[in-house]
Amino acid sequence: MWMSNLLAEVAMSDRSDPSAEAARALRDVDRRRSQARASMPIESRWVSVVAGVVVFVLLAAPDVFGEWVRPWINFAMLGLLAVYEIMRRTRRGSSALGRPTLVRKVGLASPGSAYFVRLGLIAVLAVAAVVALVQGYRLFPYAGVVLGALLGGALIVFGPAWHRYLAALTMRGRRGEAGAVDGPR
Amino acid sequence: MDPADLDPVLLDPTRLSITSLLVGVKWAEFAWVRDSVGLSASALSKQVSTLEARGYVEVEKGYVGKRPRTWLNLSGAGRAALNSHVTALRRIVEESEGRSP
Numbered sequence: 001m002w003m004s005n006l007l008a009e010v011a012m013s014d015r016s017d018p019s020a021e022a023a024r025a026l027r028d029v030d031r032r033r034s035q036a037r038a039s040m041p042i043e044s045r046w047v048s049v050v051a052g053v054v055v056f057v058l059l060a061a062p063d064v065f066g067e068w069v070r071p072w073i074n075f076a077m078l079g080l081l082a083v084y085e086i087m088r089r090t091r092r093g094s095s096a097l098g099r100p101t102l103v104r105k106v107g108l109a110s111p112g113s114a115y116f117v118r119l120g121l122i123a124v125l126a127v128a129a130v131v132a133l134v135q136g137y138r139l140f141p142y143a144g145v146v147l148g149a150l151l152g153g154a155l156i157v158f159g160p161a162w163h164r165y166l167a168a169l170t171m172r173g174r175r176g177e178a179g180a181v182d183g184p185r
Numbered sequence: 186m187d188p189a190d191l192d193p194v195l196l197d198p199t200r201l202s203i204t205s206l207l208v209g210v211k212w213a214e215f216a217w218v219r220d221s222v223g224l225s226a227s228a229l230s231k232q233v234s235t236l237e238a239r240g241y242v243e244v245e246k247g248y249v250g251k252r253p254r255t256w257l258n259l260s261g262a263g264r265a266a267l268n269s270h271v272t273a274l275r276r277i278v279e280e281s282e283g284r285s286p
Contacts, residue, residue, distance in 0.1 A: 018281075019282075022275075022277040022278050022281075026275060028202060028205065029205040032206040036208070036210050036213070036221075037209055039217065039221075091245065091256045092247060092248075092254075096249055100213060101211075101212065102210060102211040103209060104209055104210060104211055
């Protein structure tokens with residue numbers, strides 16, 4: 001009995017065509033899923049500021065205090081990264097970082113976005129190579145301070161925009177793919 | 186069409202929107218869901234209570250600093266119900282397309 005009521009309810013909700021109402025509901029499901037994925041990581045401004053300061057300290061400290069601080073700085077950096085990762089994966093930590101959601105990673109990456117992610121990785125490796133070259137060969141005095149100021153400043157100024165760009169790239173690969181309503185994943 | 190798979194709770198468009206939003210995330214802040222769905226806090230609270238009573242949504246309350254926060258996540262039962270509901274909706278559309286010339 002309740003089944004017929006249910007069918008009647010579906011039919012009544014559209015007043016004419018249950019399939020049109022079903023199609024509208026499916027479109028809404030897909031739209032909401034896309035909306036959830038689009039909520040990807042746009043973090044609070046303070047996260048970029050802290051990241052910039054950390055990079056500056058990491059590169060500048062050996063020039064200012066001597067080589068003996070390098071292991072300690074690296075150790076502190078690892079600790080900070082661990083804290084960041086733990087915060088990112090917990091509800092309270094995520095909220096503190098300015099992330100209102102934790103997006104499921106299942107099916108997030110795609111062959112389309114992999115190309116751009118690879119380009120991003122190459123860019124990061126290129127920057128790391130330049131840093132190693134300048135610091136290793138001490139091309140000029142206080143090279144670490146200068147590099148640290150440049151990279152740290154860039155992170156502070158462009159960090160949020162870079163973050164948005166990466167999020168957009170991740171989303172880009174998803175466009176045109178079958179939605180949840182088109183079939184099971 | 187098999188109406189048994191259509192979930193009466195998810196026939197409501199607002200509740201369907203909320204569950205569809207939550208299926209893509211591990212959790213979401215109440216305020217984010219409220220803004221995304223475009224409901225008032227009280228209206229969302231009412232819908233979430235219905236979904237929570239049915240076991241589809243789990244609610245966790247806490248503080249970040251001194252600010253109270255509420256997090257929502259879709260339970261396993263909610264995920265299964267949404268999948269069945271979407272499958273049933275898809276079948277309705279497919280059968281309709283099959284009937285049309």
